[in-house]
């Protein structure tokens with residue numbers, strides 16, 4: 001062994017230990033325990049055969065997908081406006097927008113209850129206006145509002161940063177070639193923002209898939225997957241099922257991130 | 273291709289929101305098919321003027337831009353049919369070369385086959401055919417520049433506006449492309465406005481040159497006029513190299529510490545005469561009106577530039593001449609200038 005290779009081995013050793021001990025071993029354990037169910041069947045087959053698990057998976061996917069789509073639409077719109085305008089208080093506004101990033105999911109859930117819970121702001125206003133109390137904190141809508149609350153700032157800031165880096169001459173060139181504002185948006189600006197949208201959108205999706213605190217606080221009638229995993233593990237002591245559901249959740253999230261990385265990587269390369 | 277439109281800029285000024293007056297009201301007429309060069313130092317308002325003509329910027333109240341006599345002042349750029357070439361090229365990174373060139377035709381609704389055929393024709397003309405499928409980041413600077421020009425030309429615009437299109441390129445490529453662009457534009461007969469701070473570019477490409485200074489027009493004229501008959505001291509100093517001698521004129525003779533020079537001018541207690549480095553001639557010391565010392569000689573191949581100095585007064589002059597003449601720094605020489613070559617301002 002040359003001294004150079006010995007040196008790199010010494011460097012790699014601690015990393016290897018950390019990866020094996022804290023990452024690979026628990027993962028392997030989780031994976032190993034995820035196959036044989038409590039009743040001696042195959043957990044993954046049981047998931048497919050149990051409506052409760054399937055509907056939970058479906059609901060989680062729908063909430064995460066809706067969160068991603070709505071977040072991207074709103075953030076792109078607002079982000080483009082923010083990137084193009086200069087007004088007093090702009091940087092303060094951007095700073096305030098990052099505020100929700102500082103809250104854990106539990107606090108976000110609490111905020112949603114304050115907003116749309118039984119004693120919530122929206123309930124009071126609608127009661128005064130129509131006589132009917134509008135309460136949606138404990139429904140799918142409440143969960144969605146909570147997820148939007150913490151995904152929008154992250155995505156918005158990424159898109160503002162990407163939009164500010166756009167060469168204004170690109171848009172002017174497109175206009176000189178006859179393109180109106182909508183064509184410029186669809187042909188030039190959105191393609192240029194695509195990598196940022198994919199990367200931040202995937203992150204929003206992944207976060208929404210795995211978010212637990214908000215769902216837990218809202219104690220809703222919707223069972224999102226992380227809640228089901230929690231219930232299986234703590235209340236039912238069904239470790240095999242909790243492990244199998246965790247693997248499913250992990251795979252979906254990992255896939256979303258991988259696809260986004262692939263897509264944004266390729267388009268980043270294409271954009272030079 | 274189409275022949276160009278005529279452009280009329282009438283009383284166009286521009287004050288930005290922050291109070292910067294980038295353009296004092298200027299009026300310029302460009303004939304259909306003319307190649308106009310706008311030349312001036314950094315910050316003099318060249319880009320602002322070009323952007324107002326393009327429709328990317330609105331002039332201050334009272335200014336108007338007319339294409340073929342039609343008022344387009346309020347028309348946005350996408351409705352003006354102007355071709356633009358930007359200093360940064362602004363090629364679309366998400367499209368191939370041919371899709372870039374065909375983009376304007378696509379916006380017009382031309383079918384894919386037809387617009388690609390048209391784009392290929394323009395790419396052929398610019399000798400870019402082999403690059404048509406390339407991505408933009410696979411092109412060199414010079415190639416990008418030509419694609420940007422091809423993209424603008426594919427629209428068959430009535431007006432072509434170029435803002436320092438060659439500035440980002442190295443000198444050799446700049447010379448080559450300058451000649452290429454000139455030949456192309458002359459064959460197409462598009463009305464062209466070419467903004468540059470490079471004198472050589474302005475002289476080669478402009479049928480007419482407008483020299484700008486601090487948001488106004490300092491002089492408009494043919495390259496020859498601008499060079500040989502500068503209208504004011506700014507143009508005289510900005511274009512090319514210029515010698516200047518100060519002194520009193522009595523009886524048709526200008527007196528200065530280095531000697532006397534015959535001039536065609538009335539008596540004056542103090543005057544300035546100017547002349548180009550190439551309009552003076554070196555003669556043996558004692559002959560000619562002035563006697564100076566050779567300070568340095570820069571051999572440039574076809575010519576050489578001789579730096580002369582009058583030690584006692586500090587008067588410094590430059591003379592361009594025959595490079596075969598072997599001159600030794602430190603020796604004294606005489607200087608003769610034909611009175612017809614003096615520029616009096």
Ligand SMILES: Nc1ncnc2c1ncn2[C@@H]1O[C@H](COP(=O)(O)OP(=O)(O)OP(=O)(O)O)[C@@H](O)[C@H]1O
Pocket residue numbers: 288289290292293294312313314315316317318319320321469
């Ligand atoms: N959007 C703007 N807001 C405020 N001032 C501006 C704006 N654009 C240009 N200016 C100012 O107007 C003046 C003229 O600018 P312009 O870009 O037209 O100069 P230029 O002749 O093109 O210079 P250069 O050769 O450096 O490109 C400058 O003082 C510049 O700082």
Ligand SMILES: [Mg+2]
Pocket residue numbers: 318319320435
């Ligand atoms: Mg400029």
